[in-house]
Amino acid sequence: MRKPQRIARTVFTTCAWLAFALHGEIAAAEEPSEAMTLRVMTFNVWYGAEQVSLEKIGEAIRAADPDIVGVQEADRNLSRVAEVAGMPYVDERRRLI
Numbered sequence: 001m002r003k004p005q006r007i008a009r010t011v012f013t014t015c016a017w018l019a020f021a022l023h024g025e026i027a028a029a030e031e032p033s034e035a036m037t038l039r040v041m042t043f044n045v046w047y048g049a050e051q052v053s054l055e056k057i058g059e060a061i062r063a064a065d066p067d068i069v070g071v072q073e074a075d076r077n078l079s080r081v082a083e084v085a086g087m088p089y090v091d092e093r094r095r096l097i
Contacts, residue, residue, distance in 0.1 A: 004072070010094050011042060011070035041066035045074050045081060058084030069097045 041064050046052050054077070061069055062085055074081050074095060082090045082097040090097050 007042075007070060007072055007095065011040065011068075011096070014068065014070075014094060014096060038068070039064070039066045040068050040070070042070040042072070044072040045077070047073060047075075050077075054080055054084045057081055058086065061085035061087070071095050071097060 041061065043057070043061060045057055058081070061081075069085070069087065071078055071081060072095065078092055078095060078097065079090050082088075085097065087097040
């Protein structure tokens, strides 16, 4: 499978899993007070972020204010991207922050 398709499938699967998990919590409540919004973003950092500024990447991600980011081409810099973006979670295997 081509890399973009694999990444898209991973992001979709993760979002579906989160929606399923959150549905159980919401369904358990007698009356939900309001709808929950989940902001998902995908970002290609271009060649492992070696040819672009990590600070600019972090700025762009923070400006979008996402809950989950699927990151392409981060290579070994995913933790650094998460750090500059202010994202507390990093999943190297699924390329999610």
